[in-house]
Amino acid sequence: MKRTRTTTRKAPKRPATMAEVAVRAGVSAMTVSRALKSDGAVSEETRQRILAAVEELGYVLDLSAGALSSKRTGFVAALIPSINNSNFSDTARGITEAIEGQGLQMLLGYTDYDIDKEEQLVRAMLTRRPDGIIVTDGRHTPKARRMLQSAGIPVVETWDLPADPIDHVVGFSNAEASRALVHRLYQKGYRNIAFIGGASRRDTRGADRRLGYKRAVEELGLPVGRTISFGNPPISMQQGGEAIVQLIEQWPDVDAAVCVSDLSAFGAIMECHRRGWAVPGRIAVAGFGDFEVSRCSWPRITTVAVDCRNIGLEAGSVLLRAIDDIRDGRRPGPETLIVPFEVIEREST
C-alpha cells in the first residue's frame, strides 16, 4: 500500500443554521422551518426568498435537532443477519423502498447470525430513538426481547413465524418450506434424501429448515439421519463442496441432497462437476433462497423461492402504518402477514 499526504489545510467552517437563513431572508426561524417542509403554509414569495437564502448559505436542515424537538427521529432500525447475503440485502432494499418516500431513513445493522450481537445492536439502535424497528427472526435473548417490548415503538419480526411474537410479523415458516421441498423430491422419485447445513445454534432459520427436512423424511418413511453439519453458519459455497464429498463417502446410496441455502448447494454442485459426479444423475441437489447463482448455474438449481424484497416492502409498510397509528393515537393490535414461498424445480433435481 502506498500512502501520501499533502500540506495542511484551512480550518473547516461550521455549517449554517436555520437562524442564519432566517436573518438573511428577513423572516423568523419558524417560517424557514415551515418553508422547508413542503406542507408548511408559507406564501410563495417568502418561500422563494428563503430558498434563495438557503442556496446562498449552502444550508442543510439539521434533522438531529429537529428530531429532538419533534420527538420523531425519522429513523427505522433494521437488523439483518448479514449484509453479504443477497436474500437479506434484498429485504433491506425493500425496507428502504417502502420507507424512503415517507422521509424515513433506515439504520442498518447486521447480527452475524448471533443473538448476542443482536442484543447489543438492539441497544445501540434504541440509543438513536428510531420510530420503529424491524428484526430478522423471532428468536432473541430475553434482554433483547424486553428492550424491544418496552421501547414504545412498533416492532416487526421477519423471515420467521414466531410462536409468541413481540408485535407485528411478516414472514413464513422455514420448516414448512423445507418440508415442502423434500416432499417434492419424493414425488420426483428420490428415496434417500440427505440434508447439508451448518451447526444449528446460531442460524435459527437454518435450524428450522433442518427441522422441516427431518419431519418430512420421517412422515415419508425415508431413511433418517442423513445429515452433514458444517461449522458456523452461514455455510459457504466452499463448505457446500466439502460437505457433499463427505456426504457421498458416508452414505454412498444417497440420491438427493437438500442444502440449507443455494450457496452451499452451488458449492456442492461445482464440486460434483470437478469429481465427475453427474448432477442430478449421480446425485440431485437442491438449495434454498433462489439466489441469482441458482438461476444461472449449470445445471440450474432447484430451490425454494421467497420474495425477499417483498418481505422488506411489507415489513416497511406494516411499520409505517403502525407508526402513523401511534402518532394519531389509534391503537390497533399487531398484524401478522404470512408471505408465500414456492418450490421451484430446475435442472439439478
Add this chain to the structure above:
Amino acid sequence: MKRTRTTTRKAPKRPATMAEVAVRAGVSAMTVSRALKSDGAVSEETRQRILAAVEELGYVLDLSAGALSSKRTGFVAALIPSINNSNFSDTARGITEAIEGQGLQMLLGYTDYDIDKEEQLVRAMLTRRPDGIIVTDGRHTPKARRMLQSAGIPVVETWDLPADPIDHVVGFSNAEASRALVHRLYQKGYRNIAFIGGASRRDTRGADRRLGYKRAVEELGLPVGRTISFGNPPISMQQGGEAIVQLIEQWPDVDAAVCVSDLSAFGAIMECHRRGWAVPGRIAVAGFGDFEVSRCSWPRITTVAVDCRNIGLEAGSVLLRAIDDIRDGRRPGPETLIVPFEVIEREST
C-alpha cells in the same frame, strides 16, 4: 399472502429520561451522564447506584439529544453503489469494523450506480450531520461535490483514484487493474481478447475497466473494438451469459473474454457449459472482483482481486484519524492511500 390482526393494545409508554434516572439514583443528571460514559469521574458507589436505577427503569441513553449538545453525532455516512454486490458490502463491513470500536455508527446508503441518486443521498446524509462521510468513486455531480466540500467534515473517496480528490482517498486504479489482467492474458498466449461490460455512463468503475482494456489491447497491437455492451450496469450473471453468445456470434475468432465483473464472467461460463463450449478450450473467460462464486465455480475463474474489506477498514481509520484531528484542532492535509490489486490466475484461462 395471509393477513391476521388481533385486538387492540394499551398505549405505549414514553421511554425514561436521564433526569428520571437521576432522581431515582438520588444524584444529578450530570452525574448520570458521567457514569454512563466510561471515562466519567464518578465514585464506584454512586456508579453502582446509577446503574441499578438504569436497569430498573430500562433506561437507554438518547444519543440524538447527546449529539445536539456535544456537536458530534457519532454517525459516519457511507455511500456504496449497491448493497447487493458483495464487493461493496464487504467494504461496508470493513467500515463498520473500523468504526464500531470507537462508538461510531454507520449510516449506509446505496446509489444504484447513479450519480444523481448519489447527490440526493449526500444531501439526505448531511441532514443527519455525520462526523465524516465515505463515498465510492471519485465522480460526483457538481452539487454533490460542493456539498461534500463545504460540509466541514472529512470525506473519503474509495474504490477509485480521482484526478482531483475532494479530500482523502483510499482506492486503486480500475483501469490499471484491468490493463494488468489483459497483459497477463497476453502472456498466456491469448491474441484476440474481447471485453464484456455494461453501457458505461453509470458505472464509472466499469468504464475505467473498459478503458484499461482498451489501452492494453492497443499497446499490445491486438485487434481492437471487441466489445459487447449490455444495458444498465451492474451487468447481471444472466446478461453475462447472453453477452458471450453475442460475442462468439459476432467475432468467432475471439479466444478470451474479459468481463467487467466476476458475476458476468460466471454467467458467461455457465452459458458456455450449456452450449458445450469448453472454457478455456473454446474461449477463456476472466472476471473482476474475486467474488466467492469465482473461487468455487467450475472452472474456477481468473480475476482481479482487491481486498474490499480492507478498503473499508482503511477508509474507516483514515476517517477516524481525520475526525480526531478536527476535534483536537490539528489540520493535516488529505491522505491518499493506494491499495494493491492482484491478478489471480485460475482454471478459466
Add this chain to the structure above:
DNA sequence: CTGTTAGCGCATTCAC
C-alpha cells in the same frame, strides 16, 4: 400567513 415562547434530552462549562 407569520412571529413568539418554550422546551425536547443531553453535554459543556464552570463552580464547589
Add this chain to the structure above:
DNA sequence: GTGAATGCGCTAACAG
C-alpha cells in the same frame, strides 16, 4: 467527585 446553569438547533403550540 458532584452539581447548576446554559445552550445545542430545531419544532410544537399558540397568538396575532
